[in-house]
Amino acid sequence: MPRLTSSLPQIRFFFLFYFYIPCLVFLCSLSHVAESQIQDQELQVLLKLRQSWQDPSSLAHWVASNSSSHCTWPEIICEDGSITELNLVYLNINYSIPPFICDLKNLTKLDVSYNNIPGEFPTVLYNCSKLVYLDLSQNYFEGPIPSDIDRMADLQVLILSATSFSFDIPASIARLQRLRILHLNQSEYNGTYPEEIFGLSNLEELSLAYNDKFAPSQLPWNFTALKKLRFFSMPQTNLFGGIPEAVGNMEALEHLNLARNPLTGEIPGSIFALRNLSELYVYKTNVSGSIPQAVRAAKLTVIELSSNNLTGNIPEDFGKLKNLSSLDLQFNQLSGGIPEGIGRLPALSDVRLSNNSLSGTIPPDFGKFSPLRRFEVAFNNLSGALPEQLCQNGTLIGLAVMDNSLSGELPESLGNCSTLSLAMLNNNGFTGNVPGGLWMSRNLMALILSGNGLTGKLPEELSPNLTRIEMSNNRFFGKIPSTVSSWRKLVVLDASNNLLSGTVPTELTELTSLTTLLLGQNELSGNLPTAIVSWNTLTTLNLSHNQLSGPIPRKIGLLSVLTQLDLSENQLSGLIPPEIGQLNLNLLNLSSNRLSGRIPNELENAVYDASFLNNPGLCATNSFMRLNVCNSQSRRLSKSSPTNLALIVLLPIAVAMFILMVVIFTIRAFRKKRDRFDSTSEQTLSQNSNFSESNVLSGLK
Secondary structure (H helix, E strand, O other): OHHHHHOHHHHHHHHHHHHHHHHHHHHHHHHHHHHHHHHHHHHHHHHHHHHHOOOOHHHOOOOOOOOOOHHHOOOEEEEOOEEEEEEOOOOOOOOOOOHHHHHOOOOOEEEOOOOOOEEOOOHHHHHOOOOOEEEOOOOEEEEEOOOOHHHOOOOOEEEOOOOEEEOOOOHHHHHOOOOOEEEOOOOEOOOOOOHHHHHOOOOOEEEOOOOOOOOOEEOOOOHHHOOOOOEEEOOOOOEEEOOOHHHHHOOOOOEEEOOOOOEOOEOOHHHHHOOOOOEEEOOOOOOEEEOOOOOOOOOOOEEEOOOOEEEOOOOHHHHHOOOOOEEEOOOOOOEEOOOHHHHHOOOOOEEEOOOOEEEEEOOOOOOOOOOOOEEEOOOOEEEEOOOOOOOOOOOOOEEEOOOOEEEEEOOHHHHHOOOOOEEEOOOOEEEEEOOHHHHOOOOOOEEEOOOOEEEEEOOOOOOOOOOEEEOOOOEEEEEOOHHHHHOOOOOEEEOOOOEEEEOOOHHHHHOOOOOEEEOOOOEEEEEOOOOOOOOOOOOEEEOOOOEEEEOOOHHHHHOOOOOEEEOOOOEEEEOOOHHHHHOOOOEEEOOOOEEEEEOOHHHOOHHHOOOOOOOOEEEEOOOOOOOEEOOHHHHHHHHOOHHHHHHHHHHHHHHHHHHHHHHHHHHHHHHHHHHHHHHHHHHHHHHOOOOOHHHHHHHHO
16 A cells, blocks of 8 residues: 555646646647638738728738738737727728628727728627627718617727717617716707717716707706716707706716806805816806805816806816816906916916906916916906016916017017917007017917017017018108018018008018018008019008008009008109009098099999099099099090090191182182272273363362
8 A cells, every 4th residue: 555655746737737638738739730720810811801892002901811810900909819890090081881891700899990991880799799899980981870779788988979869869878777978969969969979977077069950958867876987078969958956966977068058147155175186178158157165176177168158257166177278268358356376377288368357467476487388368458578487397378468568678588489379469558678589489370469669670580480470550750671672471561550661672572471561550661673573462552641652553553462552641643553453442542642644444432432542633524433534635635536536636736728719719719809809990990081170179169
C-alpha cells in the first residue's frame, strides 16, 4: 500500500500528459477552426456589403488580405474574433441596408449616421437578434416608424434624428423597456408623440427636439417621474403652458432644453436647486417674472434665458457659479446692475446681456480671471469706462458695447488683442485716439466706431482681413492716405461727418470689393478722380456736404451696380454726364452745386424731382421738374437727329434766299412801273403844249 500511494502523483502526471492535455489541444484547435470560419464568413459579409453599396471610395480599403484581419479596419470592432460593432459614419453610402447584414450574428451596434441612405425604416434589422444600439440619423429615411418596432426588444439606444420620418410616433416605442437613449429629434413628424414614452423608467436621454409639426401640447404630467433622466431636450415642439415646479424632483438631470416654445408663467425656483444640472436652455419663450434669486445648482456651465419677458435683477448668486462658462440673458427687461462676482468667474467665456435696461458701471474684472471670448452688453444704460483687461487672456473674439453711455478712452489693451474679430463700440461717449494696434489686429473683420468723440488720423495700414469700417460722427481729421489702396478686402467704409480734408485720392478707387463709400459732411476739396479703377461692386456713393469742385467724372455713370449717388452741397460744375442717366438709381442727389446745361433725358422723372435743386445753370424740358425750362432752340437742338439738324441749319438759309428773291422781284417791278410812268408823262406834255408857266402862275393868283 505505501508503494501504491507513493506512485499516485506519477499516475496523475501520466493521466494529464497522455489524456487531458491532448484533449485540451484538440478542443483549442476546434475553437481556433471555428473562430477562423466565423472570421471568413464575416469577411465575406463585409465584402458583399461593400459591393451592394456600389463600392464607395470610402470603403476602398475593405479588401481581403492575408496580412491583416478585417477586425483592424477602422469601422469594425470585434470581440473574440467576431464583429460586434459597425461604425459606418460619414461614408457617403447612397443605398439601402441589405438584409444579409444580419448574417453578422454577434452584431450589437450599428451606426450608419451621416450618410444618404434612402427608403423606409429598415425592418430587415429585426433579424439582428443581438442588436442593442441603432443609429440611423442624418439620412433620407422616410415614411412612418413601423408600429411593430418593439420587435427589436433588446434595443437600449435608438437614434433616429434628422431624417424624414413622418406621421405619429408609434406607441410601440414605449414598449422598448430597455431603452436608455431615445433621440427622435428634427424629423417630419406631423402628429403626436406617445406620452407613454415618459414611462420608460430606464431612460437616461430623451430628445424630441425641433419637431415643429407636433400638435400643441403641454409637458406631460408624468415626465418628472424619470428619475434616471440626465438629458431632456424638447425645444421647438409646440409646448405651451408652464414649467412644473416638480421638475426639481428630477435629481439626475444634467441637461434641460425647453427653448423656442410658447411657454408661459415663471421659471420655477426648483430648477436652480437641481444639484447635477449643468446646462439650462429656456430661451425664446414667453416666460416672465424675475429669475429665481436663490441658485444652488453649483454645476451649471450654461444658462441661456434670452428673448423672454424676464424682469428684475440678475441674481447675485450667478457670481458664485465657478463652472459657469456661458451666460445669455439678452433681449429681456432686466434692470439694475451687473453683479460684481460675475466678472470674477474663472471659467466664463461667453457673456451676452444686450438689449435690457441694465444700469451702473461694468464690473472692472471682466476678462481678468477668465478666457473671455464674447462680451456683449449693448443697448443698455451702462456708464463709466470699458474694463481695461477684456482681452487679458488673449481669447476675446467679439466685443459689442454699442448704444450705452460709456465714456473715457478705449483700453490700450484692445490694441494688443490679436484674436479680436468684431468690435462694435458705436453710440457711446468714447474720446481720444483709437489704440494703434486695433487698426492692425490681424483677425479683425469689422470695426464700428460711429457716434463717439474719437479723434486722430486715418491709419496708413489696416488689418488684412478688415471688411467693414464705420467711423462716422466722430472727430477724425487729416487726409485720406494714398496707401488706402492696400485696404484690399474693405467692403464698407463710412467716415461721414468728420473733419477729413484734402482730395479724394485715385487710390481709393482701386478697392475691388468696396460696395459702400460714405464720406459726406467732411472738408474734402479739389476735383474728383477721373480714373475710377475698380469700383465695379460699388452700390452706394455719398460725397455730399464737402468742398469738391470741377466736373462730375463721366466714369461714375459707368458704375453698373450703383443705386445711390449723393454729390449734393459741393461746388461741382459743368454738365451732368449723360451716362448718369443710364444708371438704375433709387437715390440721386446733385443739388446745391454749380452744374449747368440740360439734365439727361432719363432723369426727367418725378422720382428725381428734388435731385437738382439750387443749380441755377441747370434746365429741363419738362415744366413739372423744379428747374428752369430750357429755351426752344436748345430743346430742338437737344432732341434733333443729324437730319433734323441739317434742316435746322438750311431752313434759315432758304428763308433768307426767299426774302432776297422777293426784294429783287419788287425792285424790278418798281423800275418797270417807273419807266411806264415817264413815257406817259412825256406824251401828256406834248399834247398840252399850249400850257405855259405863265398860265400856271396866273392860275395861282
